[in-house]
Amino acid sequence: MTGIRPTAVRTGAAHRLLPLAERILGARLPLRLRAWDGSVAGPEGAPVVVLRSRRALRRLIWQPDELGLAQAYITGDLDIDGDLADGLRTVWGAARERGLRPPRLTLADRAGAVAAMLRLGAIGPRPPVPASQARLGGALHSKARDRAAISHHYDLSNDFYALLLDETMAYSSGYWTRDESEEGPEYGAADAQRDKLDLICRKLGLEPGSTLLDIGCGWGSLTLHAAETYKTRVTAVTLAAEQARYVREQVTARGLEERVEVRLSDYRDIEAGSYDAVSTVEMGEHVGDDEYPGFTATLHRMLRPGGRVLVQQMSRGAVAPGGGAFIESYIAPDMHMRPLGDTVSLLEGAGLEVRAVEAMREHYPRTIRAWHRTLEERWAEFGALVGEETARVWRLYLVGSALAFEEGRMGVDQILAVRPSARGSGDMPLTPGAWYARKGGTR
Template sequence: MTGIRPATGSRPARVPRPRPSSGAAHRLLPIAEQLLGGPLPLRLRAWDGSVAGPADAPVVVLRSRRALRRLVRQPDELGLAQAYITGELDIEGDLTDGLRTVWGAARERGLRPPKLSLTDRARAVGTMVRLGAVGPRPPVPSSQARLGGALHSKARDRAAISHHYDLSNDFYALLLDETMAYSCGYWTQDEHEGGGGGGVHVDGEDEDGRERGYGPADAQRDKLELVCRKLGLAPGSTLLDIGCGWGSLALYAAETYKTRVTAVTLAAEQARYVTEQVAARGLTELVEVRLSDYREIRAGSYDAVSTIEMGEHVGDAEYPGFTATIHRMLRPGGRVLVQQMSRGAVAPGGGAFIESYIAPDMHMRPLGDTVSLLEGAGLEVRAVESIREHYTRTIRAWHRTLEERWAEFGALVGEETARVWRLYLVGSALAFEERRMGVDQILAVRPSECGDSGMPPTPRRWYEEGDAR
């Protein structure tokens, strides 16, 4: 097109400048980044359809202004959790990827909220007002725990346990495998792998006649077998199982090792379930079920004591009394196995979301502190085994079941509670994956007055194939 000139006096056509979007997402993005202290690792989609943020990032959906009102009044983990639970906020696609992205960005970029000037605050408040984010405080979700009374009193502990474990036996039967073990499994093979390997897994066929590979139930049975071996159970042994859950260990020890078990729980639904299973399996001569607080156990001379992920509910100030009870219940030479979750010294609790919606008053401490408390009670710690990675696999199996049977869970407990559990399982699996939480098996013994532990010279037989009895 060379040689062509515009007519004398004419001007080049004016190219309109793009106008900045006035959508809610575009207004919220700079505020979010200012509060976060760096670029937002997420893409926002607001209730008006506007979208802002990195195109390749997980998409957070704000479905209503109510989500914004909730976050303005409570701009923390609990506010975000409440918005998600109620469905006011959602994440498109995989929730695990979304949370991993957020936590990874916070860790790698060292994002920290900056100190905002009065002008910054005024500007943010003005934007929120224009977006309709200022209004009545949204109601607290009905699934949040509401406890009263003194911390870790018997009545409050009973209420806290009931909030979590008495949700319904039908719920846990839907979530868990046939062992009804609600604790970290012990994965001796890759999932769906058939044959070979250690543990007690026996291959078979599923209901469709196809060969069944290794799965969550096998990992739980391998965990139960390992616990029994570490405790040295044998026919006629006596076991006190504190916090017996739905009886997976008590029933396994009685059926497989002919051990006499006292199974203790604070949850009425669990006690009912275990009692029914004991009768159905013909184990009434071997298993006694007690609906009781551990502090109400007065006397005993047991060969072994087990507490599988129950110590997290005891409380920090009460834990020395808990370990003293374990010591008192054991005969000299008796063993105790504590399987317990841990967190760092900076954040020893369960976190605001877990303590509000899952396990009220939960307390986890560093592993070394628990070992010291056991030793302080007069117990000798003989072995500690971290099984942290096993919990990532266990929880992801539960989460997979939740997603595959989502409609059934919703019909059973309601959409809000189902979303509570989705967030709980996804967040917990990531916490173990990224080593923000741990879980360990701690084996200890009550030595005799002359120092005899009665322990084998090596732990080799705990992990051997075949019958270790």
């Protein structure tokens, strides 16, 4: 505020913009606004939204929705002064409590907004789309387009994910077996991931010599854990070239060539098998809504009678099954998340018998917050590796995702199913405790 005359503060950009926004939305905003001219408006103590230039307004004029706000944040034209999570939590809380909705502008609203933007010098050509936005072509969920969508997210670079994730390289929700108050040097994110990997192996009944098909293996956290700890023979499948390269390197470094085969392949190209177990951890979200029945049929076809399948999935309601415009444009193009009940029905429709469902929603915010802490603590390294814009994409993604799970707008579940024999046998013990019993291998 130094050097700005009181009159400029009272009549500055922030004092024109905040009332205009509140009039359009029909409610008071729990935000404080600071504009490029130094003017500030809004309640004391509220999260501060910073408009660094008129270009932030121009982006919102051309794209007056979630994507426009995200683009303004990603490029640094708009920022939050302070904790981004607190700012988003406040905005989403207000949207729920005050019924804030995207504006339905009347002609008078539009005329007033245009006049205000003209006075502020914000009218101009559409700003360029940020370079980090996905650009895909071809038919939805064709093999070529799916390969490009997966590459956009997972082939960012192995160095990036090695910096962000813990030593397990598990890029999915952990399974925290200790309270948050116990988190520290003796128990942290890597331990929660190992507890998750062990839980999956026990649910699948893995033992020395059993066979596992890991569809969407990522950087091989489950594949390597099953092969090393449970002495299981694993076929690991991924569409991401960088992931396949990393897993192959780890297989060689750990001397697991006789137990692990890595395939760079679309799941639709997997030949029929007779595996004891099939796992797919947060991969089905990339399959697509229309294609999911074919995917569950593949899961059934890959199993021997009595074999088990474990699906770990993120879920979201029908309003934004892809996660919203920002995630679909910058993180996971063509993603589709379905409600838990829909997935259970599709698995059953494929001939699989669902035996157990475990909700893990509260585990994901802790997992994501661990990744976010790493991002902030090593911000300069991330910026040097992928650039400031991509680092800001990931900051927004991680903060927003953690809040979505925290507030119940998204969930994550493990679904355990079995392929019954022709006579109906599931080849499973009668009680869950026996299902999850460790059968072999050494730590």
